[in-house]
Amino acid sequence: MDKRNKIMKNIFITTPIYYVNSEPHIGSTYTTLMADIINKFNKLNLKNTRFLTGTDEHGQKIQQSAKKAGIKEQDFVDSIASIFKDSADYMKFEYDDFIRTTEARHIKFVQDIWQKLVKNDWLYKGNYKGWYCISDEAFYTEDDLIKQDDGSFKTSLGKGVEWKEEESYFFRLSEFQKILLDLYKNTDFIKPESRKNEIIAFVGGNNIKEVESGNFVKDFLKDLSVSRNNFTWGIKIPCDCNGKNLLEDFKTWKKDIKNEEQHIIYVWLDALFNYQSALDDVDKFNDFWKNAEVIHLVGKDILRFHTVYWPAFLIAVEYSRNELQNLTIDDILKKNILPKNVFAHGWWTNEGKKISKSLGNAINTKSEIEWLITEYSIPHNVAIDYLKYCLATDTQFGNDGDYSRSRFIEKINAELVNNIGNLIQRVLSMIYKNLNGEINCENFIKIDNIKSELEEKTINIFDFQSYKNLILSISNDANDYMEKTAPWNLKKEGKIEELKEILYNEVENIRKIVILLQPICPYISSKVLEFLNINNKNFESIYNSDYLIKGLTIKEPVGFFPRLQNKK
Ligand code: MSP
Numbered sequence: 001m002d003k004r005n006k007i008m009k010n011i012f013i014t015t016p017i018y019y020v021n022s023e024p025h026i027g028s029t030y031t032t033l034m035a036d037i038i039n040k041f042n043k044l045n046l047k048n049t050r051f052l053t054g055t056d057e058h059g060q061k062i063q064q065s066a067k068k069a070g071i072k073e074q075d076f077v078d079s080i081a082s083i084f085k086d087s088a089d090y091m092k093f094e095y096d097d098f099i100r101t102t103e104a105r106h107i108k109f110v111q112d113i114w115q116k117l118v119k120n121d122w123l124y125k126g127n128y129k130g131w132y133c134i135s136d137e138a139f140y141t142e143d144d145l146i147k148q149d150d151g152s153f154k155t156s157l158g159k160g161v162e163w164k165e166e167e168s169y170f171f172r173l174s175e176f177q178k179i180l181l182d183l184y185k186n187t188d189f190i191k192p193e194s195r196k197n198e199i200i201a202f203v204g205g206n207n208i209k210e211v212e213s214g215n216f217v218k219d220f221l222k223d224l225s226v227s228r229n230n231f232t233w234g235i236k237i238p239c240d241c242n243g244k245n246l247l248e249d250f251k252t253w254k255k256d257i258k259n260e261e262q263h264i265i266y267v268w269l270d271a272l273f274n275y276q277s278a279l280d281d282v283d284k285f286n287d288f289w290k291n292a293e294v295i296h297l298v299g300k301d302i303l304r305f306h307t308v309y310w311p312a313f314l315i316a317v318e319y320s321r322n323e324l325q326n327l328t329i330d331d332i333l334k335k336n337i338l339p340k341n342v343f344a345h346g347w348w349t350n351e352g353k354k355i356s357k358s359l360g361n362a363i364n365t366k367s368e369i370e371w372l373i374t375e376y377s378i379p380h381n382v383a384i385d386y387l388k389y390c391l392a393t394d395t396q397f398g399n400d401g402d403y404s405r406s407r408f409i410e411k412i413n414a415e416l417v418n419n420i421g422n423l424i425q426r427v428l429s430m431i432y433k434n435l436n437g438e439i440n441c442e443n444f445i446k447i448d449n450i451k452s453e454l455e456e457k458t459i460n461i462f463d464f465q466s467y468k469n470l471i472l473s474i475s476n477d478a479n480d481y482m483e484k485t486a487p488w489n490l491k492k493e494g495k496i497e498e499l500k501e502i503l504y505n506e507v508e509n510i511r512k513i514v515i516l517l518q519p520i521c522p523y524i525s526s527k528v529l530e531f532l533n534i535n536n537k538n539f540e541s542i543y544n545s546d547y548l549i550k551g552l553t554i555k556e557p558v559g560f561f562p563r564l565q566n567k568k
Contacts (some may be wrong), residue, residue, distance in 0.1 A: 003301040004340070006335050007371060010048045010292035013039045016215040016302060017056040017099065017274050019127055020080035026363040026403060027299065027348055027355065030391050034345060035297045036093040037392055038461055040519035043118035043538045050288045052278050053088060054099035054561040055081040059137050059267035063233035074232050075121060076523040077102055089386060090366060092522065100279040101235075103272055107251050109277035110270050111238040113317055117171065118241055125241055128225040131161040137267045138305075139225060157301075168242070169227040172321065176312040177204055177221045182329035183311060183338070191343040191462060192309050192398040195300065199307050224309065227263035234264030262526065272310045275339075303344040311338050346400035363403055370404075376564045385521035386412050386564075392520050393468040409564050415468075416521075420475045420513055421561025425507040426482065426558035434491045435500060436555045439507055439532075447550040464520075471516045478509035507549055512542050528560050 015035045018028050032053055041049040057077040066076035081100050088095060099106060117123050131140045133155050140161060145153040153161050180203050183189055190196045191539050204220025227237055246261060248254050253262055275296065279285040288294075299452050319327065332338070350361045365387075372383040383435050390408040395401035431439055479500070490499040510528070515537055518525040529537055534551050541547035 002340075003330070004336075008291065010287055011039075011042045011050075011294045012275075012276050012279075012288040012294045013042070013049060013051045014294070014296050015053040015192065016296075016298050017101065017271055018084055019059075019061065020055050020057050020077050020084065021061050022362075023080065024365060025085050025355070026350075026365055026368070026391070028084075029087070029091060029298060029365040030348060031297055031345065032088055032093050032095075033091065033388055033391055033480040034397065034464075035097070036091075037388075037464070037519045038295065038297070038427075039094065040522065041461055044515075044518060044537070046538055046540060048287070050097070050292075051095045052094045052097050052099060052275065053093070054097075054274055055084050055101070056267070056271045056274070056280070057081065057100055057102045058264075058270055060231050060233070061137060063231055064231075074102065088370075091388075091443070092381075097278050099274045101274060103267070104250065105280045106274060106277040107235050109249075109280075110265060110273050111250060112234050113269075113273055113313075114237055114265060115239060115243075116241060116317045117313075118239055120316060122172050122316040123226070123241055125170050126168065126174070126223075127165065127172045128170075129165045130163070132164045133159050133161045135159045136301075140317060141222075166229055167260065168225040168229065170223040171226045171269070171313075171316070173224040173309070173312055174221045175321070176315070177323070177532045179315065179327075179329055179332070180221075180308060180311060183332075184307075186329055187333070188341055189311070189338065189549070190303070191341045194398070195303060195344050199303065202304060203308060209260070212549070221308075224266075226269045229260065229263050232262075232264065234267060235270050237263045237265060268305050268309060269313065272305065272313060280333055290336060293341075296339055296342045298342060298344055300346060301346040303342065305341045310342075314338055327448040343398070345398060346395065349400065349402045351404050352402055374563075375566065376562070378562045378564070381499060381523040382562060385523045386416070389416060389520055391406070392464055395465075397462050397464050400515045415472060417561045417563045419472060419479065420517070421533060421563075423475055423478050423482070423513075424510050424560055425557060427510060428531075428554060430487060431503050431507070433552060434531050435496075435503065437556075439504060439549060439552045439554065440500065441504055441548060441550050467516075468520070471513055474509060474513055474516075478506055480515075481509075482506065509553050511549060515539065515542050524560055531555075531557065531560075533547040 014033050015031045035051060035053065037160060039049050042049045055077070062077060063073060066073045069076055071079075077100075081102075085098055088098070090181070101107075101329065114123075128139075131142070131153060132138070133140060136155065136159060140155060142153070145161060147153055153488060155161065155237060157238045184196055184200055184203075190199055202221075229235065236247060236251070236253065239245050239249075240261065246254060246257050274275070275294070276285070279288055296306055296310075314337050315324065315332060318335065319332075347355075348363075349355060350363055353359060353361060355362050356455065364370070369383045369387060370379060372386060373380055377385075378386075387408075390411055391401075394411065431437060485502045487499050487502045490496070511532065511534060514525045514532075515534075516539070518529075518537060531554065532549060534547075534549065536547045
């Protein structure tokens with residue numbers, strides 16, 4: 001399917017950078033969680049990975065929020081960015097870098113990009129006339145909007161828009177139609193597959209058949225306004241279209257620069273380049289962009305920015321307008337300047353209702369964890385793992401999901417506590433009580449070959465439901481094996497060798513289960529792995545008999561998966 005079928009060892013995983021106009025909630029936690037899982041998953045598959053998250057701190061929306069709070073912009077963004085960082089740490093997400101768009105490394109990088117776009121002849125000055133939605137920081141045409149009874153317009157999600165007429169720099173996006181449609185057609189750039197059509201329609205292909213017949217709709221994609229002049233909270237353009245330098249230093253206009261020349265860079269052009277500004281030295285850039293598979297995780301609402309604007313910007317930085325005319329998508333793909341995938345996940349509703357500011361029903365992640373801890377008297381780290389498990393495996397990745405406390409509690413008890421937890425507890429207690437805690441492989445090493453199934457499931461890193469089902473099926477089989485062989489009778493009958501063998505096989509099943517469960521429930525898995533003195537925790541070790549548990553004496557097992565039962 002994807003013409004770029006070369007498998008790379010290095011993987012760069014990113015989340016969108018979050019707007020700091022409101023605090024983190026379950027939706028933003030979800031994107032970071034899935035990126036964290038994909039990152040851990042790849043590490044266990046022995047890839048070199050880098051995981052980036054951060055905050056998006058410029059633009060009119062943020063400036064308005066700071067004003068409303070009565071705080072200076074920089075102080076405002078500092079305080080909310082640190083809440084985002086704390087929240088990622090609280091959830092124990094293991095990111096390698098946290099980028100903020102107000103950092104000097106980012107500002108300077110984006111100013112360099114602006115200069116390259118000017119040099120490559122991709123920018124011109126014009127007049128923007130049209131609708132702008134501050135909440136989305138996006139431009140809309142009247143066709144995109146819904147007319148209200150009072151004559152005003154709203155976006156399809158009910159957000160207000162404003163009419164704008166201002167001088168602005170434009171990016172020649174309209175010249176990218178063919179190359180973008182070829183990109184979608186020849187690669188798995190847009191994931192899941194089901195989202196391709198909406199982007200193709202936006203770019204002007206209308207449907208795949210038209211794209212396949214090469215019958216593109218001319219002039220469908222409009223040039224994009226990429227600068228603003230009527231507010232100040234953003235990155236200053238370093239030069240005009242003639243290359244005239246406008247800045248004293250990266251934060252200050254030269255003295256003689258007139259107000260109408262003082263444009264700031266459109267917040268999406270600024271924000272998207274966080275994915276590269278964070279790779280802030282040559283080695284990092286080579287390892288995790290040029291020679292890596294780049295995977296961007298985004299919510300479905302921002303897919304358009306990442307699959308239309310972003311590849312166009314990347315191509316425009318690399319090639320001049322002249323050069324591009326003679327290039328095909330194959331030439332561009334060979335250079336590996338584009339991300340491998342942009343994966344769009346669905347949205348969460350809260351107990352069936354759309355989450356919105358006006359309903360005030362956003363779910364604060366930290367409060368949910370705290371609720372689990374107090375309601376069910378479970379340890380903090382366990383509560384985090386339980387919530388991660390529910391968010392990650394409840395819906396098919398890519399589809400919308402509904403957050404429901406009662407359903408999640410049932411799910412945890414059924415899948416984790418009664419199935420996996422019960423297996424672990426029964427097996428380890430029997431070993432402790434009947435075999436003096438001794439686990440010994442002696443002659444009965446059996447290793448099922450689950451390699452092919454595992455490889456199939458783990459290669460498609462976006463299919464977490466099948467992955468979870470694989471884990472549960474190993475656990476189901478292990479529970480069945482226990483029922484069938486009824487080892488509790490063997491001790492009475494004096495059949496100690498048989499008892500040892502059955503329990504040993506079960507410990508091996510547990511080893512597989514917890515190794516696989518690590519990306520989703522890292523804390524509980526690590527506790528079981530520690531308990532069983534298992535040091536090789538990568539996926540390869542599951543089906544390699546060198547890593548079987550050879551001999552070990554265990555202590556009395558503790559409940560690794562506490563049941564969620566209301567305190568009476
Ligand atoms: N700042 C931009 C992204 C720039 S990336 C170069 C932005 N920020 S956001 O804070 O509004 O959204 C960040 C992510 O949170 C998006 O991927 C969005 O889809 C996700 N979610 C926000 N609410 C959500 C739900 N209710 N459910 C699931 N995810 C949701 O967009």
